[in-house]
Amino acid sequence: MAKTLQLPIIDLASSDCTSTSSSIRQACVNYGFFYLINHGVEGDLLREVLEGNKFFFELPLEEKMKLARKENRGYTPLYAENLDPSSSAKGDSKESFYIGPLEDSTRGYLNQWPPDEILPCWRSTMEKYYKKVLEAGKRLISLVALALNLEENFFYDIGALDQPNSFLRLLHYPGDLGLVDEEMYGASAHSDYGMITLLATDGVGGLQVCREKAKEPRVWEDVHYVPGAFIVNIGDMMERWTNGLFRSTLHRVMPTGQTRYSMAFFLDPNPDCVVECLETCCSESYPPRFPPIRSGDYLEERFKLTYGS
Ligand SMILES: O=C(O)CCC(=O)C(=O)O
Ligand SMILES: [Fe+2]
Numbered sequence: 001m002a003k004t005l006q007l008p009i010i011d012l013a014s015s016d017c018t019s020t021s022s023s024i025r026q027a028c029v030n031y032g033f034f035y036l037i038n039h040g041v042e043g044d045l046l047r048e049v050l051e052g053n054k055f056f057f058e059l060p061l062e063e064k065m066k067l068a069r070k071e072n073r074g075y076t077p078l079y080a081e082n083l084d085p086s087s088s089a090k091g092d093s094k095e096s097f098y099i100g101p102l103e104d105s106t107r108g109y110l111n112q113w114p115p116d117e118i119l120p121c122w123r124s125t126m127e128k129y130y131k132k133v134l135e136a137g138k139r140l141i142s143l144v145a146l147a148l149n150l151e152e153n154f155f156y157d158i159g160a161l162d163q164p165n166s167f168l169r170l171l172h173y174p175g176d177l178g179l180v181d182e183e184m185y186g187a188s189a190h191s192d193y194g195m196i197t198l199l200a201t202d203g204v205g206g207l208q209v210c211r212e213k214a215k216e217p218r219v220w221e222d223v224h225y226v227p228g229a230f231i232v233n234i235g236d237m238m239e240r241w242t243n244g245l246f247r248s249t250l251h252r253v254m255p256t257g258q259t260r261y262s263m264a265f266f267l268d269p270n271p272d273c274v275v276e277c278l279e280t281c282c283s284e285s286y287p288p289r290f291p292p293i294r295s296g297d298y299l300e301e302r303f304k305l306t307y308g309s
Helices: 017-030 043-057 061-065 122-147 236-241 295-307
Strands: 003-005 009-011 033-037 074-076 095-099 167-173 187-190 196-201 207-210 221-223 230-234 250-253 260-267
Touching: 009 017, 017 033, 017 122, 043 095, 043 122, 043 167, 043 196, 043 260, 122 167, 122 196, 122 230, 122 260, 236 295
Parallel strands: 003 221, 009 033
Antiparallel strands: 033 230, 074 095, 095 167, 167 260, 187 250, 196 230, 196 260, 207 221, 207 250
């Protein structure tokens, strides 16, 4: 059985920014994961979104397929995605629905929504949630900047948070997978691509992290549920920015036999923002490990590897 990990708890409403940012630094260096409490997204809204999540995935497949994934927005059916093809030939036992930026002035409006007649108020609930989590994420990023010995507004000033390329992903992991003859994963081992991810779940377990991604055999530890808290993790772009100081930790979701719902919010920078080693994270003896890259190009490449398109 996997050990349960005791992750640090960060209070977004704390008035002591110095102590909070220093706790964030420690959490990101040691785990790349932490719990976020007092984040400003009310429990009622979280429950409403979880309910909406369930209603959506309960729709007939035919209805969901009308919203099949285009431009990384919309529905991806069961087994269609494999985050780690080396571990399992069959895709992940999850279905998902992606919602991209609500105002996308550069590329026209790309989000897809189930019709209001089928799921009344669904779109407005999801939009409300998207805005609220984005707001919490932006506040958190200011503390992350302080944690990196940068100005509080650093990520705003370099344009990362100017129309950020953020995605809300609703997820459903079915409980009953029928007879399976190979190891199945709800979500196979992966790290997230962006700056930070804010995850909310229905409390059903299954999420595990591997703190040492280069070490074999991999050691997986359970992440337990803290009611009302977001589970926050560092993504690969933040790892690149920080020259590996902040870890983009490998994680996965194992099937538990119980149906599970979750919502992951990926806070990713504006596509034109260049992700390059921060001055506070390198020195002559510790030069930049990753070349600069445009955030949009990096994301596109990662999506291509995951979906083949
Ligand atoms: O559903 C979860 O708990 C995790 C989802 C996840 O890691 C992802 O979608 O990147
Ligand atoms: Fe993830």
